[in-house]
Amino acid sequence: MSEGAGKDGRGYPAMEGIRPLAAGDPVRIGPYPLLGRLGAGGMGR
Secondary structure: OOOOOOOOOOOOOHHHHEEOOOOOOOOOOOEOOOOOOOOOOOOEE
């Protein structure tokens, strides 16, 4: 099974709504790799 694929092969439901990282976004915070952007608006992203 490919990485990110759930039982039905369509991906993990928790990954829906996550957008790719934009240019200038960090790719990791400490030891944690960032997979995508959860949201943006107001005072942050």
